[in-house]
Amino acid sequence: MQAAARYVALAALAVASAGRARAQSALPLKHAPLATQTAITAADLMTRLYLYADDSMMGRSAGTEYNLKATAYIGSEVKRIGLIPAGDSGSYFQNVPLVQRGLAGASHFAIDSVPLRLWEDYLPRDQGGATHPIDNTQAVFAGAWGDSAMLAPDQAAGKFVVIAMSRHPNPGQPGWFVPRAGASTRYKNAAAVAVVSLDSMPAQLRGFFKNPQVMMSGGPTPPEQPSYLYLTAAAARQLLGRSPDSATVGMTGKTVRGGLNFVETSAPARNVVAILRGSDPKLRSEYVAIGAHNDHIGFDHSPLDHDSIRAFNDAERKLELASPNHQVTPEQAAQIKVNVDSLHRLNPPRRDSIFNGADDDGSGTTAVLEIAEAFAGAKVKPKRSIIFVWHTGEELGLFGSQYFTDNPTIPRDSIVAQLNMDMVGRGRADDESGGGPGYLQLIGTRRLSTELGDVIEKVNKARKQPFTFDYQFDAAGHPEQYYCRSDHYMYARYGIPIAFFTTGSHRDYHQVTDEPEYIDYDKLAHVAQFVYDVATTVANLDHRVVVDKPKPDPHGNCVQ
Ligand SMILES: [Zn+2]
Numbered sequence: 001m002q003a004a005a006r007y008v009a010l011a012a013l014a015v016a017s018a019g020r021a022r023a024q025s026a027l028p029l030k031h032a033p034l035a036t037q038t039a040i041t042a043a044d045l046m047t048r049l050y051l052y053a054d055d056s057m058m059g060r061s062a063g064t065e066y067n068l069k070a071t072a073y074i075g076s077e078v079k080r081i082g083l084i085p086a087g088d089s090g091s092y093f094q095n096v097p098l099v100q101r102g103l104a105g106a107s108h109f110a111i112d113s114v115p116l117r118l119w120e121d122y123l124p125r126d127q128g129g130a131t132h133p134i135d136n137t138q139a140v141f142a143g144a145w146g147d148s149a150m151l152a153p154d155q156a157a158g159k160f161v162v163i164a165m166s167r168h169p170n171p172g173q174p175g176w177f178v179p180r181a182g183a184s185t186r187y188k189n190a191a192a193v194a195v196v197s198l199d200s201m202p203a204q205l206r207g208f209f210k211n212p213q214v215m216m217s218g219g220p221t222p223p224e225q226p227s228y229l230y231l232t233a234a235a236a237r238q239l240l241g242r243s244p245d246s247a248t249v250g251m252t253g254k255t256v257r258g259g260l261n262f263v264e265t266s267a268p269a270r271n272v273v274a275i276l277r278g279s280d281p282k283l284r285s286e287y288v289a290i291g292a293h294n295d296h297i298g299f300d301h302s303p304l305d306h307d308s309i310r311a312f313n314d315a316e317r318k319l320e321l322a323s324p325n326h327q328v329t330p331e332q333a334a335q336i337k338v339n340v341d342s343l344h345r346l347n348p349p350r351r352d353s354i355f356n357g358a359d360d361d362g363s364g365t366t367a368v369l370e371i372a373e374a375f376a377g378a379k380v381k382p383k384r385s386i387i388f389v390w391h392t393g394e395e396l397g398l399f400g401s402q403y404f405t406d407n408p409t410i411p412r413d414s415i416v417a418q419l420n421m422d423m424v425g426r427g428r429a430d431d432e433s434g435g436g437p438g439y440l441q442l443i444g445t446r447r448l449s450t451e452l453g454d455v456i457e458k459v460n461k462a463r464k465q466p467f468t469f470d471y472q473f474d475a476a477g478h479p480e481q482y483y484c485r486s487d488h489y490m491y492a493r494y495g496i497p498i499a500f501f502t503t504g505s506h507r508d509y510h511q512v513t514d515e516p517e518y519i520d521y522d523k524l525a526h527v528a529q530f531v532y533d534v535a536t537t538v539a540n541l542d543h544r545v546v547v548d549k550p551k552p553d554p555h556g557n558c559v560q
Helices: 005-018 042-052 065-081 180-186 203-210 233-240 306-322 330-346 358-377 399-406 450-461 488-492 521-540
Strands: 093-095 098-103 108-111 122-125 137-144 160-164 192-196 213-216 227-231 252-259 262-267 270-276 287-293 299-305 351-354 385-391 415-421 439-443 468-470 498-502
Touching (some): 042 065, 042 358, 042 521, 160 233, 180 192, 180 227, 213 399, 227 233, 233 252, 270 358, 270 399, 287 399, 287 521, 299 306, 306 330, 358 385, 358 521, 385 399, 385 521, 415 488, 415 521, 450 521, 488 498
Parallel strands (some): 137 160, 160 192, 192 227, 287 415, 415 498, 439 468
Antiparallel strands (some): 093 270, 098 262, 108 252, 122 227, 137 252, 270 385, 299 351, 439 498
16 A cells, blocks of 8 residues: 555654564575465465565665566466466566656765755655756755745846745754755746755655655646755854855855756566456456555665564554554653663564565565466356456555556446455454454445445355455545555445455554564454455356446546
8 A cells, every 4th residue: 555644754753663683584585486285275365475475576666676676476367377368569567657857866965165065964755856057056045944034036137046944943844954946936936946944854764755756657738837946054063154044035155066866767567467357258348446555665775673663563453452542652662762772682683674464465465466377277167357456556546557557458438347356365363453364354345336335245145264354445535545555445436336445554564574474364364254255246247247336537636
């Protein structure tokens, strides 16, 4: 599942609190020939997932060679299973045109003729498009962000504007924080906006800003903006000829030399698309789509101690589940840290830097493979066809599903429903309140088609051990925004009825500890079998599931 901003902050906090240190799984890295059977089994899912979420996959990030490696495994499996290729030009792969934007090699920045050190004295940010040139511009001091006496925008035109950190940051906001969009808009005619906050910016955030961004190519070109960067106080002093603390608003400084440019290079990423032909000559031109996402969030350059992170998050989750408002107090968090630190002293660290994404979304990916294998081996095929799509770039912004639904390899209106699985291998009692073997969250099942929601309930009632559905995350306006945070939404925006199956978030979400050893394989097999049964029922109906709710604007914003 895609990260909500809140999660990024939480994960960073947990990592920082748990201390730095890495675990390695002792798995064979070569792909052994797989001996899976036709039926959907826990053992097959385990075989597949230990391979798919192995360290050798390096976190499967879209835009990297590891996404090609992960999708090559899926491609080889669907070929072996005997599905029909439905990607680009007769292959199983649909390339998704992602680009990586990073700082151009020729970028440099000097005051008069004295060069500044990239990342140490200054840190440039990507404004997403072209920026005004900075060569031969004069520095001017704009005051502290948020002060009423700040430099007027018209006095900043063509200048290199230096902003000091806010003297009165909003509650809950770090002192170094200046809203980039706000500052860029206020001084839109300036050559550059430089914020004197680099000294107090957390190292983890600096590391994050250094990474090139991966995005979809061919988006609208944003208007030219000022360059944007962060400076140390020492660099600002050099630039202004005095400390920003004693500088006055409107004071001019030295001349800037150089240029800061971001360039795009293509970044490898692909969907895997395969079809099982339906048995009914008329209905086989319609499709039930089953999907998951093939990517995860890659790896980090600073290894962490697997066991410390897990111990911290484990203790924290227990307290969250026990507390009525699911909150951990700062005192409780501090106590956990003390305990984890003492454990840490006793046990040698197992360093880990790879986000394996076993649950997110290795679980969904392997479940779709098991479903595909079961359909391919079934004596009686469903009447409608089944299209299997393993989407790329979900974590970066639902890019693969956006691209597939914008550029479908079958007619878009031939897709009668899409069933999405993202994180379907957890949901135990210690993961979720109300969790257990039969716990399953459903999202979006009645948002376009009441009938689809009813079919899912009916198929469930017929099970020997029915699931207990948790619909709380489907509520309109729910702050977790699950309806907008995985691939199904990209289908729903075109009016295709969807169902999102998930066992929910947990303490290993987007951590290096999301590993195959923590997956509930029986549960995963039950979810896969259930989705197989739902797909079969929908594919065999004598009519398309009826859309009886309003369709969203395909190019508007998602509304939870
Ligand atoms: Zn995710």
